Amino acid sequence: MQDHVRISTLAALTGQQDWRFALPHAPSSPLLIWITRGQGVLLLNGTRRGVGTHNLIYVPAGALFALEAGRQTMGQVAICPPDLGALLPENARQLRIRDAGAISELTGLFEVAQREATGQHPFFEDALVAHMGLISVWLRRQLAMPENAQSERNAAARLSDSFCARVAAPDASVLSMAEHASAMGVTPTHLTRVCKTSTGRTAADILTHRILHSALGALYDTKVSAKDIAAELHFGSAAYFTRFIQHHTGKPPTALRK
Numbered sequence: 001m002q003d004h005v006r007i008s009t010l011a012a013l014t015g016q017q018d019w020r021f022a023l024p025h026a027p028s029s030p031l032l033i034w035i036t037r038g039q040g041v042l043l044l045n046g047t048r049r050g051v052g053t054h055n056l057i058y059v060p061a062g063a064l065f066a067l068e069a070g071r072q073t074m075g076q077v078a079i080c081p082p083d084l085g086a087l088l089p090e091n092a093r094q095l096r097i098r099d100a101g102a103i104s105e106l107t108g109l110f111e112v113a114q115r116e117a118t119g120q121h122p123f124f125e126d127a128l129v130a131h132m133g134l135i136s137v138w139l140r141r142q143l144a145m146p147e148n149a150q151s152e153r154n155a156a157a158r159l160s161d162s163f164c165a166r167v168a169a170p171d172a173s174v175l176s177m178a179e180h181a182s183a184m185g186v187t188p189t190h191l192t193r194v195c196k197t198s199t200g201r202t203a204a205d206i207l208t209h210r211i212l213h214s215a216l217g218a219l220y221d222t223k224v225s226a227k228d229i230a231a232e233l234h235f236g237s238a239a240y241f242t243r244f245i246q247h248h249t250g251k252p253p254t255a256l257r258k
Contacts, residue, residue, distance in 0.1 A: 005081065005084070010073065021066065021067045025213040026062050047157055054098070061082060109131060156197060163194075173210075173211045226254070
């Protein structure tokens, strides 16, 4: 978790590791993603949807999301500290911006913030907070427009969203998909069908990919041993964890760290 605003391009944030955004995960800090070129597929609020140029994606801290961006996709990302959360909406949103003035305004705000982040002149962190305040005002104005009002979701979409909210929790791997379904009062078959329809992924896939993201993050970003990562993610053994990683990546944990 960070204590200052960070501005980055989408490409720089993911690097050559597409899994950082493509696998379902719950960021520890709020994200604002401004797509300026290209297209992709987004998992947000338990629903799969397309993403295109001039889409703004807002992901609150702790909300499950995934973004599979095409190779030509470009954009900027603002990663906000938790104490700025009061300036931002409570719920995750995707906005398709069509007004040329609004597009120009938001692009300009991101560009100025990017220059502050890159230049790192005295008090640049204070300046970034101020720029995020302006971006939050822009966002709230857009959300207040009738065309951006949220539509009513059906029972299937709400169930899928509830499951994704459960999977977003840090201890989601304690329970199997079937146990999550039982806790929600539905059968595994029904939950699987609903999630597949809403997200394009089965419930088991969502849970598995969430665990995989946590595992890869721990392997790449920490020095915690594979054995301890396996225990933290509730694998039965370090050997099972190694087989899991190799099955999904083609490499064992030791090779990934090299």
